[in-house]
Amino acid sequence: MIKECTNSREWISLEEACIELMNIQYRFKEKNDIKDLFNQLLLTIHNNDLAEQATVLRLIRDNGFTALELEILTPVIINIAVNRNTDNSILARKCLVNRAFNHYHIIREKLTSMFDDFLKSEDQYTYRRLAELLFFLDYKDLRKRLMEKCKNSKDKNIVNIYTEFTEKYDF
Structure with missing residues (x-):
């Protein structure tokens, strides 16, 4: 029954x-x-209201955009994904990973152009979010550069990122 x-x-x-x-x-x-x-969407995603930003990220994740629109959105989404505030970083990372299947070159180009600025930050939270993003996007060359930076850091917390990620993942 x-x-x-x-x-x-x-x-x-x-x-x-x-x-x-x-x-x-x-x-x-x-x-x-x-x-x-x-x-x-562009106006709202720049807003500091995390709830509104999350709504925009969900719309971006679930809707199609032209390559030109993604050229504009991608740097903002990358910054959110790597931001030390983790509320929306996971959602932003999902947007990038979903879009990477169809627009790999845009995401790769934008992240590569922003990469050196992230490395200059010397911020353990930024490095951790960046390592996670690079793992999911499978950008091995950028991961290698980040891990070298972490390994050679004088900051114990940053060296711990190197240890954790190289033990846990194929870095």
Whole structure:
């Protein structure tokens, strides 16, 4: 005998909210030019409000963008992924990894151009987030450079990043 499934009120509320979000996105796109949506996303992602930034990252993760739009968005997303505030770094990293399948060259080019500035930071949190991002994107040459920097650091916490990542992953 199959037992009838009853969903909790929370689950039903979540489903309704997801449907409403999709409806709002559709109406926004229908009423506004796609450029307006992109400009709104760009404006909001620069905002320091972490909840709004997370909403934008989810929209970026789940929607397609042109190569030109990704050229503009990618440096911002990289900064969020490597930022010492971890609230949105995981979500930003997921955006980059998802986009890397279709736009590898854009993400690679932007990250490479920003890489030396990240290395100059001498910040253990930045190095840790950067190491995680490089692992997921599988950029071995940049990982090697970062690990060399960590290994030769005078800061014990940064040397620990080298130890942890080389033991845990194929760096």
